[in-house]
Amino acid sequence: MATLHYGSGDPVHIGDRELAHLKIVIATKLRRQESFTLSWRHPEGEPGGRSTIWLHPSIPLRFTFDEPEPPQLNMQWIEELMHSANSSGGIMLVDEVLETPEPATPSV
Template identity: 65%
Template sequence: MGTMYYGGSAMPIPVEDRVLAHLKVVVATKLRRSESFTLSWQHAEGEPRGRSTLWIHPAIPLRFVFEDPAPPALSHTWLEELAQSANSSGGMTLVTEHLDAADAR
């Protein structure tokens, strides 16, 4: 289980390593272009019920910490889906990965 630290908050946001790796790529791409957006997710089991949203902005510190030292293989389909949601008016929503034949190879 990885973690994401955002802004001045010392409270980490737990995110599974594979999800965090995909999130990092899309967020870094948006921030490199100086594009702000929202990031939303549903709370995991064991957390209070509900969902959270962050305003992601290039001026706000962001750190990704991975438990596994080896980066996972990335799904191009999933990256595209996350990037499309980040570009929408509703902002990026963390969705589950959809495996297809091209990514399974």
């Protein structure tokens, strides 16, 4: 289980794979000096509901991962997360989008 440390608040526990993908989107937005929200559903074992935090470039942020090697990234999932990051609702951590193969072009 990976952890997102943001400001002085409680750490947010997220799966390593999920946080690896979120890290790409969050770093891109913050590098552009863009503020946004991040929302997620509480995992099993925690009180039900969901949480939202406001991410701003001036607030300290740290990502820690249990796995020493980064996972192979799913670009389709990153695009989906980036699309939500650019919406008025901010990033909503959603389940991984499975990559779909390009349809074969029929030979003529």
